[in-house]
Amino acid sequence: MFLYLIGMLWTLAVALVAVSTARASDVVRVAVYRGPAACEDCSQTAKQAIERLGGHYQVDFVGAHERRDITANTLARYDVYVQPGGGQDIPGALRALGERRVTAIREFVRHGGRYLGLCMGAYLADASNIGLIDDDLDSEVGRPGFEADTIDDQAVDTWWHGRRNSVFYQDGPYFPAASASPGYQPIATYANGDVAAARYRFGHGRVLLTGPHPEADETWFDAAGIPLERMPRDDLVKQVMDSLGD
Numbered sequence: 001m002f003l004y005l006i007g008m009l010w011t012l013a014v015a016l017v018a019v020s021t022a023r024a025s026d027v028v029r030v031a032v033y034r035g036p037a038a039c040e041d042c043s044q045t046a047k048q049a050i051e052r053l054g055g056h057y058q059v060d061f062v063g064a065h066e067r068r069d070i071t072a073n074t075l076a077r078y079d080v081y082v083q084p085g086g087g088q089d090i091p092g093a094l095r096a097l098g099e100r101r102v103t104a105i106r107e108f109v110r111h112g113g114r115y116l117g118l119c120m121g122a123y124l125a126d127a128s129n130i131g132l133i134d135d136d137l138d139s140e141v142g143r144p145g146f147e148a149d150t151i152d153d154q155a156v157d158t159w160w161h162g163r164r165n166s167v168f169y170q171d172g173p174y175f176p177a178a179s180a181s182p183g184y185q186p187i188a189t190y191a192n193g194d195v196a197a198a199r200y201r202f203g204h205g206r207v208l209l210t211g212p213h214p215e216a217d218e219t220w221f222d223a224a225g226i227p228l229e230r231m232p233r234d235d236l237v238k239q240v241m242d243s244l245g246d
Contacts, residue, residue: 028057028245031078033070035063037093038120041220042084046118049215049237050082057241070101075108080244083121085170085213088151090123094130102130110203114244119172122209126173132202133209134181137173140211145192153224155231157191158212160239164191165232168220172196172211187243199243208244 030050034043047059060068060078068074075081083105086093094102109115115132117125125132140146148154151171158167175186175195183201187208190196197210213220214236221228 026056028080028241029078030057030059030080030082031062031068031070031075032059032082033063033084033121034061034066035096037096037124038084038086042086042118042120045217045220046082046084046215049217050241053235053238053241070097070104072104072107075104075113078108078113080114080116080241081105081108082116083118083124085119085121085172087120088171090120090129093120093124097124097130105130106132106202109205109207112204114206115202115208116240116244117207117209118215119170119211119213122173122211125207125209132207133179133200135176135179137175137209139171140169140174140190140194140196141171143174143190143192143194146190146194147192153220153226155221155226156212158188158196159191160188160197160234160236163234165234165236166230167196167212167214167232167236168216168224168226169212172213173209174211175209187240197240206244208240210240214240 032043032047050057050059062068062070062074123137124130126137127134128136141148141151147156154169155166156169158165175198177195181200185199186195187199188197196212200207218228221231
């Protein structure tokens with residue numbers, strides 16, 4: 001009887017370890033850039049939006065003035081790297097990142113990491129900057145049929161998985177529909193049919209870029225004087241993270 005109980009306890013202990021390991025492996029570790037290549041609110045909002053998805057995500061800031069800078073060793077701790085939005089100075093943002101950080105990001109994705117670029121973070125991923133896709137990107141403002149004709153903060157209509165959602169927009173890019181970049185797949189479109197978000201491959205990794213800001217919260221809409229009724233109906237951050245992990 002004693003040996004039987006010992007055996008049962010041993011089996012239970014092994015099972016608990018297996019469950020604990022499985023749960024740990026289910027955690028998605030996310031590094032969100034914070035620093036001069038992004039606005040403070042953009043980094044904070046991106047982090048909070050991902051954390052609201054639940055304990056499945058472990059989110060940290062990385063950057064020159066954070067506890068962990070962007071290096072190969074740092075990024076090896078994470079599954080996803082997020083480059084948030086910023087201003088209009090894309091060359092300045094690239095200089096702020098610096099060559100060593102850009103190389104670390106490229107190698108992280110090349111070897112299987114995932115990159116999420118939001119607005120400026122999308123511009124930074126293009127062929128002339130970090131180089132995660134083969135296309136150069138340009139603003140959607142002024143495109144035929146697009147509802148925004150200025151770079152002022154506003155909400156625009158988009159379609160995600162066949163559902164219309166109004167999303168916060170700050171002079172974000174569109175993605176060429178005829179892209180030759182590996183793994184190209186549209187994720188969302190603007191109301192005029194231009195691609196508003198797209199997924200790509202880079203090496204063994206994945207890249208997801210979005211022109212509008214699915215992560216924008218109530219404070220962004222309030223500050224821009226946009227009615228809260230114009231916020232997305234669906235959880236677009238979840239859709240973005242799910243698409244990045246597919």
